[in-house]
Amino acid sequence: MKSLNIIGCGRVGRTLARLWHDQGSYHIQDVLTHSASSAADAIAFIGAGRAVTQLSDMCTADVWMLAVPDRHIAQVAADLANIAPAQPSGIVFHCSGALASTELSALQSSDWQVASAHCLLSFASPESALAQFAGTPCALEGDPAALNELEPLFAQIGANCFPLLAENKLLYHAGAVFATNFLPVLQAVANQLWTTSGVPADVAAHLNATLLKNAVNNIQTLGPAGALTGPAARGDVALVQRQGDAVTAWNANAGEAYRALSQLAAKLSASS
Numbered sequence: 681m682k683s684l685n686i687i688g689c690g691r692v693g694r695t696l697a698r699l700w701h702d703q704g705s706y707h708i709q710d711v712l713t714h715s716a717s718s719a720a721d722a723i724a725f726i727g728a729g730r731a732v733t734q735l736s737d738m739c740t741a742d743v744w745m746l747a748v749p750d751r752h753i754a755q756v757a758a759d760l761a762n763i764a765p766a767q768p769s770g771i772v773f774h775c776s777g778a779l780a781s782t783e784l785s786a787l788q789s790s791d792w793q794v795a796s797a798h799c800l801l802s803f804a805s806p807e808s809a810l811a812q813f814a815g816t817p818c819a820l821e822g823d824p825a826a827l828n829e830l831e832p833l834f835a836q837i838g839a840n841c842f843p844l845l846a847e848n849k850l851l852y853h854a855g856a857v858f859a860t861n862f863l864p865v866l867q868a869v870a871n872q873l874w875t876t877s878g879v880p881a882d883v884a885a886h887l888n889a890t891l892l893k894n895a896v897n898n899i900q901t902l903g904p905a906g907a908l909t910g911p912a913a914r915g916d917v918a919l920v921q922r923q924g925d926a927v928t929a930w931n932a933n934a935g936e937a938y939r940a941l942s943q944l945a946a947k948l949s950a951s952s
């Protein structure tokens with residue numbers, strides 16, 4: 681059985697490693713995180729692996745997953761390259777949606793086969809992600825030998841892999857940010873506006889839930905343009921201006937977002 685080493689084992693690392701372990705496809709070998717206690721928690725969640733506290737303690741593996749935060753990927757790759765030749769080159773991938781496999785260039789120049797594999801799911805917690813993972817799209821890009829290894833690896837746990845060009849990753853990931861990451865922000869701003877306007881907290885919570893559910897249903901049934909309502913979609917320029925001013929007076933950032941989204945809404949409405 682092939683072996684997998686993991687550097688960074690939070691929400692994404694734990695979820696994927698647990699799925700691979702349950703599926704029995706790879707031997708989950710060494711797990712390195714920032715803090716030793718976190719690595720111990722990770723191997724308990726996965727049900728396999730050996731917690732290590734230093735990169736130099738990690739054994740050779742066929743495949744390495746770097747599931748560290750994006751800002752640490754290049755440095756971890758450079759550290760791994762620096763401990764060569766103790767670590768013979770293998771296949772290494774990171775999990776970032778925005779960054780390309782070129783982030784691993786320190787390893788590529790040491791003959792490693794590099795890739796990025798981005799699972800398009802909100803890994804809010806490892807428990808919820810485990811339950812939601814089946815059928816998750818997974819964007820792959822990188823060296824051909826790495827992709828040949830990773831595509832079946834991700835397919836085995838139910839991911840639907842598709843290719844992506846390295847130069848398109850930032851815009852691709854921005855799509856995910858708009859589709860999912862901004863939703864909680866918009867819901868929180870709406871709730872704050874209702875609370876500020878004197879709407880009782882239980883009514884505000886009910887509004888959040890029902891308006892969101894109805895909007896999702898309408899978007900799925902009618903498409904984004906068909907589901908669009910509101911002053912900008914109706915072309916009520918005067919009201920958009922007055923409301924934008926009121927929101928800006930309440931919160932400048934929210935006012936800026938209101939105006940930018942109203943312009944996008946008017947364009948979407950005009951295109952339908």
Ligand SMILES: NC(=O)c1ccc[n+]([C@@H]2O[C@H](COP(=O)([O-])OP(=O)(O)OC[C@H]3O[C@@H](n4cnc5c(N)ncnc54)[C@H](OP(=O)(O)O)[C@@H]3O)[C@@H](O)[C@H]2O)c1
Nearest residue numbers: 688689690691692713714715718747748750775776802803
């Ligand atoms: N969360 C999502 O919804 C999502 C979705 C798709 C892709 N991704 C991508 O997946 C990657 C990981 O994200 P995540 O949400 O799983 O992050 P996370 O939950 O914050 O976990 C990060 C892990 O990296 C460890 N770590 C941080 N710096 C390290 C270092 N220098 N050396 C070794 N380990 C280090 C942390 O250790 P400690 O536990 O000790 O702090 C933690 O185990 C990122 O590239 C992210 O863009 C995230």
